[in-house]
Amino acid sequence: MVNVQSNHRMNQHGVLEIDGVTSTELVKQYGTPLMVYNETAIRQNCREFKQTFDQSGLTYQVAYAGKAFLCMDMVRLVKEEGMSLDVVSGGELYTALQAGFPVERIHFHGNNKSVEELEMGIDAGIGCFVVDNFIELELLHELAAEREQKVNILLRVTPGVEAHTHDYIMTGQEDSKFGFDVGNGQGKLGVQLALQKPYFHLLGVHSHIGSQIFETEGFQYAIEVLARFLQEVREESDVVMSVLNVGGGFGVRYTEEDEPLPIREYVKSITEAVKFSFGQLSYPTPEIWVEPGRSIVAEAGTTLYKIGTQKNLPGIRKYVAIDGGMTDNLRPALYKARYDALLANRANEERTEVVSIAGKACESGDMLIWDIALPPVRMGDTLAVFSTGAYGYSMANNYNRTPRPAVVFVKEGESRLVIRRESYRDLVRNDVLHHGVEAVVKSQ
Structure with missing residues (x-):
């Protein structure tokens, strides 16, 4: 059985909805791979921590661990929920400061x-x-x-x-x-x-x-x-x-x-x-x-991928490739982490095939999910992988010069972009190109 969070549902067309926004709308507007965060779920988790501490009668601070996932809009959300913020690097601290987080509530x-x-x-x-x-x-x-x-x-x-x-x-x-x-x-x-x-x-x-x-x-x-x-x-x-x-x-x-x-x-x-x-x-x-950190954002996150090629090895397994993988979710390769998934655009169809989900990186270890039951997949289908909100984007990388994905927040039927998709131009922005030996000598 697939682990689908309570704030997800399948509509009458068999399409996955995340807090009132269909996965097909999200893919059409933002492309794939796409990391989708349910803002309502994040806020509920923040409030459950604070409300339970309030009931204890103890003095406390709940500091969101930014290493799980951080961007300026996430900092804003944490600030609005009255939480503190745990940072572990100059980059995370800079993000917090740029977003105007109260400095007295930052722990380094x-x-x-x-x-x-x-x-x-x-x-x-x-x-x-x-x-x-x-x-x-x-x-x-x-x-x-x-x-x-x-x-x-x-x-x-x-x-x-x-x-x-x-x-x-x-x-x-x-x-x-x-x-x-x-x-x-x-x-x-x-x-x-x-x-x-x-x-x-x-x-x-x-x-x-x-x-x-x-x-x-x-x-x-x-x-x-x-x-x-x-x-x-x-x-x-x-x-x-x-x-x-x-x-x-x-x-x-x-x-x-x-x-x-x-x-x-x-x-x-x-x-x-x-x-x-x-x-x-x-x-x-x-x-x-x-x-x-993880308990605030993990289950609030869903990653949407486009299904591409397939490779069938009779009697062994069937590989189904997606347009992401270890470049946006390193945890399976790093920890042998396991995930649940479904076809977001055909969620109500019977799952009659057992397949393994492969990433597109040039690594045999780039496997997102081993042996999952899905309907017979087609090129262009959308795969939704659940509980990807923690240590997905924060560990994302540019291996094989792959641009990092876009990130959106959804709330009550509306979506907004919080991190733009990287472009190929972004990938070469910090490169320094020398035109031959003469240029190198002159620079010395």
């Missing part, structure tokens, strides 16, 4: 922030840096001291929790490129060093235990570990920290086999664990920050 992550990126954040006056390692701790303070400007920081710590997720997206275990390890003493040393630096205001700690997590036990255990850590810091340094950031990683549904919890269940579990763990230690309950 990353394990290797450059001098230029740190300076950009300091000069903009962003709300918080999440410091990842000892070198950054020294470098950020040097830059802040040069400006005589105090900055807010969190220390990213690894609590030693291995979430039930793909090995490539586990980030809270001890052997990780991210953060100060709690188990080997690096976490406490990082705190001590930060407290000695006059241009730092150490708000608290941050941890992220992984991604695409379908249970709450990992969060509960991490909160227990971090509460004990903060209690030990208080006993040793007489410092009470005011912020605990437990990251993101909340699971979403890509196929029918996936069984994520509702957003409210993740939030309730986190808030209850915080109240219990800190209550047991008589530690002042900190402000709780979370960083949902």
